[in-house]
Amino acid sequence: MTHRIFRRIPACDPDIVRAIGESSVADLHEAMETIPGRMALLDPQIRPLNRGLRIVGQAVTAHTFPGDALVVHRALQITGPDQVLVVSTAGEVRSPMFAELVSLAARENGIAGVIADGSIRDSDALNESKFPVWCRGTYAGRTTKRGPGEINVPIVCGGVVVEPGDIIVADGDGVLRIPRGQAQEVLAGAQDRAAREKELRAAIASGDRLFDLIGLQDALAASDIVEIDDTWESTTA
Secondary structure: OOOOEOOOOOOOOHHHHHHHOOOOHHHHHHOOOHHHHHHHEOOOOOEEOOOOOOEEEEEEEEEEOOOEOHHHHHHHHHOOOOOEEEEEOOOOOOOEOOOHHHHHHHHHOOOOEEEEEOEEOOHHHHHHHOOOEEEOEEOOOOOEOOOOEEEOOOEEEOOEEEOOOOEEEEEOOEEEEEOHHHHHHHHHHHHHHHHHHHHHHHHHHOOOOHHHHOOHHHHHHHOOOOOOOOOHHHHOO
């Protein structure tokens, strides 16, 4: 079987990508429809190695055989400035997929960051350098460089299908995949949500209750929940 490396990804308006990066993963996720939004959030076990970092960029995808890093090294050469390398090896945590020396090459290429559905190593050095990496954990194992693997084909990363050119946003809350065709719509929804939250903060500062501002009293009244002005022991007497 022939394995493929595609050198290019579909283009997206860089202004839209940059604007998306100004919104949080939470706001962008809330801007999506409920089911598609949940299907776009990567497994929460994929966490940032360093807290306080945020990245956005179009995805360059790589799928590598567990324990092998050949296509990861090649993908680093293909990934361009402000793009995000998304690497999958079916969640095999005992296959380090990224390391400190590799991060030096990534930084030289201007890569925005790396999402690894697996482990990384040299974590102390990566913590010190603050290179943006999201991963499942750390493991000090070694890798071969023989293949097989593929680059810039659809992959599954963190339980989510990621296609080359998708917009990847990651922050302290996790990693979100936004299909290119939905980028403008999701951006507009996230901006509307951020504006609404600004209004809510001002109202709370003025003394209003969040419970009332977002209509939870009406929701509670419409539910089958009963409030009892007594202790729970009164119902067992």
